[in-house]
Amino acid sequence: MTRLPITKTPKCYVGGAFIRSESGRVYAHNDSAGAFACNIPLCTRKDLRNAVETAAKAGPGWSKRSAYNRGQILYRIAEMLESRAGEMSAALALTGASPTTAAREVRASIDRAVHYAGWTDKYESLLGSVNPVSTPHFNFTVMEPMGVIGILAPEEAPLLGLLSMVLPAIASGNTAIALASHSQPYPSILLGEILAVSDLPGGVVNLLTGKRADILPTMATHAHLRAVYAAADKTERTEIQRGAAEHVKRTVFIHSETPCDWFEEKAQGPYQIRHFLEAKTTWHPIGA
């Protein structure tokens, strides 16, 4: 007797749960040979709004965890990705990556998670400071997370690009909502399943799929998002800046006109974490 194929319904990882778009819409995702692979949720601005609410709820708990514990959890993401490396490679190969390239991207993604896991309890001593002042005070600058960060992931490197943008945002205690690559969304669906079992509290990372044009304007103007981190072209950058100006939102861009090498050393490091930190300076009197 032939067994019926059991195919997976791809769902977005939002608030620790797997959701369909509130719109109920999907778009067909084809493999590199042009054959139908699966239907991917077409998220709307309302999905973004809901994700912002859930990310905001998760924020205080996540930022109050010790830096060491956040590091443990980021490392756990690497562990979980490692154990499903084969499946992830296959997901990347779906849209045409050769097995070697796919395996290389998965390896680099795992290393990137380990990289940021190491930084969680170290960036503070590098980026914060004890400032010399001429009065009898200790003067500290400490780094604090900003809040909810909106991310527009690049079209290429659907796993490594996405993770390289999400990890530095959450390493310091921010929460993030990322729109995955439109042309290669499946790795983000799989990444959601991996994050769900990585001890990462629900709502810290929220992954949406869909059209940029549906999400971008709302991501730019939504007052609750404190920063937007976007791989974007000239027109998109202008639109984001216009929207962000209203609520003085921080914008960090990766120019998508010029090819970005996500594998290189420059694509990671504490300065990526610094993009999404707010410096707080305090004056503390030295005992009389």
Place this chain on the structure above:
Amino acid sequence: MAVQPPRTLRALLTEIGPVDQVGIEERVAKYTTRSIKKASKVQALKLAVSMVDLTTLEGKDTPGKVASLCLKALHPHDDPTIPSTAAVCVYPRLVKHAKKLLRNSPVKIASVATAFPSGQAPLETRLAEVRAAVEDGADEIDMVISRGAFLAGELALVQDEISAVREACGPATLKVILETSELETYDNIRAASFLAMRVLRPGDFIKTSTGKTSSNATLGNNQVMLDAIRDFYLETGTPIAMKPAGGIRTAKQAIQFLIAVKETLGDAWLNNARYRFGASALLNDLLRQLAKEKTGAYQAPYSFTEASGSY
């Protein structure tokens, strides 16, 4: 085997008719599918603002906190087209502090009395509390019924107590809290509604909950009470008002409750003399959604004042 309700309660239910639980739940589920957009949404949000009984009922309430609550009730937002709320709702001890700020204003002062939230004090003590609150300037009194007596079938006792409190209120409007979560079934909620309505004056309220138990106002128990009000109105011509309280935190929920009112009782009940929301967090979400409708951009909750602590 299910425990039989007391004989008195069964007799009352036979008289007023039981509630079709499945039907009610199916009906209220449909209220959440209505599409209210643009101008009608703005109208609904503003109406909801004007129906809020802005509430603070905590042990840590202070005159200062009540003062900021009153100012917020008077002027919820910079936008002058947004109305003030219907009332503030405080503990009796704080009524006189609210009165200082709300004298000669459209915002009424409601006070929970009668040993809120349990109601477990001697009747004389409860009546004294009501009289004291009214004397201090309360325009409205929120009382709790004796749920224990109701469930034991002592319906006459419950009704006599409501009458006694109504007398003690004098000119003040009375709101009778049924505490739906402790009544356990829709049938009991309907029975308690009728029990209260039969001794209330036109314009007095029945109210779902204290907000102090695990389960508060839901579309379901709101609907049972609205149906009871409609049946009572058709039978006697006495219009009773309604106040769901507790658990209504978002503008979306508030609009769903308004839809229930519109589709059950009609436009005559869509004003703050006939329908109220007992809420604290709701007002900020209403303002937030109004700002969203005005600017087109989703707003952050921290852009809206939080007078202090809990609301």
